[in-house]
Amino acid sequence: MAAMAAKVLALLLVSWAEADIPEDETREAAAVQGLLTRLLGPRAAAWFSVSVQHSLAPVADTYRLTGGGGTLVQVTGSSGVAAAAGLYRYLRDFCGCQVAWSGAQLRLPEPLPAVPEELIEITPNWYRYYLNICTPSYSFVWWGWERWEREIDWMALNGINLVLAPVGQEAIWRRVYLTLGLNQTEIDEYFTGPAFLAWGRMGNLHTWGGPLPSSWDLKQSYLQYRILERMRSFGMKPVLPAFAGHIPKAFTRVFPQANVTNLGMWGHFSCNYSCSYLLAPEDPLFPVVGSLFLRELTKEFGTDHIYSADIFNEMDPPSSNPAYLAATTAAVYEAMVAVDVDAVWLFQGWLFQNHPDFWKPPQMKAVLEAVPRGRFLILDLFAESQPVYSRTNSFYGQPFIWCMLHNFGGNHGLFGVLDAVNRGPSTARLFPNSTIVGTGIVPEGINQNEVVYALMAELGWRKDPFPDLGAWVAGFAAQRYGTPHPQAEAAWRLLLRSVYNCSWENCTGHNHSPLVKRPSLHLDFSVWYNRSDVFEAWRLLLEAAPQLATSSAFRYDLLDVTRQVAQELVSLYYGELKTAFEAGSMPALLSAGGLLVFDLLPSLDELLGTDERFLLGGWLEQAREMAVSEAEAWHYEQNARYQLTLWGPTGNILDYANKQLAGLVAGYYAPRWKLFVEMLVKSLAEGTPFHQNQFENEAFLLGQAFVSGREKFPTQPQGDTVDLARKFFLKYYPKFQAGAV
Known part of the structure; x- marks a missing residue:
């Protein structure tokens, strides 16, 4: 080994x-x-x-x-x-x-x-890698240099030495497409909006949320210069993008004889926004486009010789023939080495995990053996839950990085697989003929579940797992609050054995709470843990508040756990709603629905509003600050609103990137729940069936109203977190204890 x-x-x-x-x-x-x-x-x-x-x-x-x-x-x-x-x-x-x-x-x-x-x-890990292709869209899209500087400092402190650096590439692509003969209108029609660039870069989408103003290119290019300079000053290796074969449809106008394949629709989008075009690997234009892009990119930004490209992300290739897959893979690599003879291809292994019915051993082997061994660096993207190295004989000899994905879409909600994370890298090193060369932190979105990422970062410098995660999490709490505290430690031990003690079968990194899902009578509100552990952790944190309330981290955690409690209460009230409707009990239906819509959700929104880290207004303001005109500001704000809610024009990936933010709860989730309760009451009163389709149509109109709304949301916190959490506790904890919710 x-x-x-x-x-x-x-x-x-x-x-x-x-x-x-x-x-x-x-x-x-x-x-x-x-x-x-x-x-x-x-x-x-x-x-x-x-x-x-x-x-x-x-x-x-x-x-x-x-x-x-x-x-x-x-x-x-x-x-x-x-x-x-x-x-x-x-x-x-x-x-x-x-x-x-x-x-x-x-x-x-x-x-x-x-x-x-x-x-x-x-360190036992040559690489400690950071970032998912999606993170720059879900979390970083509106950042300026000040926020980027803090993140790069965080990377350095946590020993990150290999990091994705995709910012500013659209400016280079614009230059390349103009050189190839496309016109400005065609290029504008191709690029997605800022909040959806990740999926444009992977060939999943085009057009949606666009166009990209020229000011965006200028700002992002300037930002990329600063990002790369700072990363390299620490000795980090930034990973730049390379050509994966995806081209605008207008390419076929300029080159009508080009061998181009339509890859079909993705993510429930129509061909107006999806149906990506792939240039065939055997087409003589393939190396021309790939080399032109990489030459322009490296001339602009320099290089550290590692490049990222994803060909078939969540899309089936046009052929399962291993020869075709090998040729396509080889063409991408050859376009890299034509410009940089030292090129190494960093490749997300997500496609192998995401669609195992297509990616059988012959297909995976064809891809993995098409690049010289050692020049293909594979990210085993979801290794904490569904590792691929163990079913590919360690990626058939290619080096790989054991990655923790953990979170999809940047969802709020306490969850994690801490024991699997703790043991995972060392288990991979002990695998027969292991080719592991590092560890990776690859969430789709950050700013959540910080304990999970603190553990993973420390494991990047350890050969063996922590022998006692309970002791580790107690130390984490003491470091976080600046002092040991028995109640805080006990609270974190309870969270460790409950929300952070999940198996992948029922914890996939998505928050499936009814709070953030479109209501129906068929939602699953079961959880893998005992809810009473979360409530008890909440009680213990409030008990510690007199000593720890001056800690910003403590106030954040108290709010986050209270938010989790509210999420649990929504599930319980939903259960009562469903039972009351199915039993035909109007009083019980009105009681549960009224408490949910007019009491719990407004209280949650008020609590979230006490912390700037949980404000919808902050997210929207960041988007607006990227603009150079009011028209651009509104364009960016709509991108930001869509991403959190409908995602696409018809709710194509509805609530995938759900968050629990002040303003979003009151302005988006609560009206939807109110409509659901009203339609249940009407159905029960009239003795008619509940029509889910009718509800979904009306709920979609509410979503459209939200994304096109001009309401301003607070950008500064209001009220005191500890006081409101305590009031929330006094109202709901006794009810939970008594089984009244």
Whole structure:
């Protein structure tokens, strides 16, 4: 097993050893020192000495910690990323600090604690990868540099050294298509809107949500320069896009003899927005387009020789013939190496997991063996739940990264498979003839379930699983709030054994709560855990509030757990609604429906409104701030509204990217539930069947009204989280205990 992994890694690295000039150690150390200053301020940053020595690790990243206790803390890394990871190890494990998406807890003890003896950590993972193709659309789409800078700092602190960098590519494609003879109108008709670019890039969609204004290209190109410069300053390797064969329909006007295949519809979209066109691999234009794009891209942004391309994402190829699949794959790779002889192709293995009926061993083997071994780097995208390496003999010898996907669409809702995550990478390393070369964090959307990502990030630097996840999660809580607290620890242990103790059969990374799903009489509101554990964790957090309420992270978690409780209550009230309707009990139906629509949902929306991290207004304001005119601002805002709700013009992927945000609950979910209850009451009163189709038609009109609405939502929090959570508790906890809901 070790020999196979070493051989594959050697193949993966051999070309870079000759092609790359060693990164500037001084530059990388300065980047980490800059991170320190942004994180701690200049006074505290001066307590640390950071250096980078590439020779510290001949293969895998390494860091070394010494000092403290009255002397400077010495942090040495084999790269800037390794030094940043060592710095965070010290802040987390010696100082009890934490840096997360929701904020940072950085109360440093004075003097800084001493490192008792020199601590040297060598990662078992050559790569620690970050990002799903979808993340830049679901979470990053409206970011400016300030937010990107924080995220890159978070990546560095967590030891990320390989990261997707797709920003700004549409400007390059626009240039390429104009060179090929397409006109501006045809290009404008092809690109999707900003919130749907990920699926345009993968060939799933075109046109929907577009066009992209020229100002978008300019801003995104400028942003990409800054992103890449900062990533590279830490020693990270950004992964740039490459040509996968997808072309605009207008390509056939310019080249009528081109061999082009229509791949058909995707995601319930009509051909007005779907039906992507694929240039045949044997067509002589294929290498021309692929090379032209990559040459323009690398001339603009430089390269680190790793490229991402996805050919058949959630779409069946036109042929299952292994020869066709191999030729298509080889054509994509050959277009890369025609421009960059050191090219390595980073490939999402999602298609193999997503449609196993098509991707049988001959088809998978054809794809995986069409690229020279070591030049194909596979992301086993959903390995924590449905790993592919174990049914492909470790991807038939190609190197792979064990990835945790966890979340689809950036949904809120507490869930996770922490035990599987904890054991997964080490199990993959022990697999016969394993070719694992790293770990990956690949959620479709971030800003949720931070405990899951903290664990996965730490595992990127560990060979073995944590022996006691209960102890680990207790430490996580103490770091998060800045101090140990028995009630907080007990609450997190309850969450660990309930919402974070899920098996993949009933926990797939989607939030299926009735709260965020279109109502019907056939919703499944069962859960894999005991709801009383969530309610008890809620009670314990409120008990800890007098001591911990000054912690921003605690207030975030208290709100998030209260939000989860509200989600559980919606399920319970829904169950009562359904039972009352089926039993023909009008009083019970009115009672449950009234409490749900006029009490619970407004209370939840009010609570969410106390925290800027749960505001719909913030999401919409970010979209508007990207614009240079009011017309653009409204265009972007509609993109943002559609993504959270209908997704497509006819509700094509309805509520997939659901969130629980102040404004969204009151303005979108609550009216839909009100309509559902009213139609149930009318049906019961008139003695007529409930017509789901009629309800869905009217509910769709409500959704359309929401996405086209001009209502302004608050962008600043209102009210106090702890006070409203306590009122929520006093109202609902006794009812739950008594079985009244």
